[in-house]
Amino acid sequence: MEVRDYWPVVRDARLWPVLGLLALLLVLALPASAGARVRRVGRYHGIQGGFSSIQKAVDAAQAGDWILIGPGDYHERADFSQLHHAPADGSGAAVVIQK
Numbered sequence: 673m674e675v676r677d678y679w680p681v682v683r684d685a686r687l688w689p690v691l692g693l694l695a696l697l698l699v700l701a702l703p704a705s706a707g708a709r710v711r712r713v714g715r716y717h718g719i720q721g722g723f724s725s726i727q728k729a730v731d732a733a734q735a736g737d738w739i740l741i742g743p744g745d746y747h748e749r750a751d752f753s754q755l756h757h758a759p760a761d762g763s764g765a766a767v768v769i770q771k
Contacts (some may be wrong), residue, residue: 709734714742 711729712721723729726746729739 708736708738711739712742713739714744714746716740716742734756 711723711733712719713723713726713729714721721729721740721742723732725748726741727748728742734738740754
């Protein structure tokens with residue numbers, strides 16, 4: 673078959689809404705699967721985070737997620753069994769944990 677044999681299908685007005693819906697679903701599905709989540713610990717500006725401890729947020733985090741820690745005192749045991757700290761030269765403004 674040649675391209676001109678498919679032309680009636682392309683011109684069919686009933687096909688365009690279906691193609692539009694499929695394109696919309698594809699666009700909506702891509703960012704949802706690739707997006708990182710923000711895990712909040714403690715309270716900040718009156719907004720309560722979903723985690724009461726830093727460790728619970730770290731355990732729940734997936735690759736690419738951010739953990740935002742509200743101000744306060746957190747009395748937890750640190751795990752120094754792996755390299756989980758900022759660079760010694762002070763170049764990091766935050767602690768980056770990779771797991």
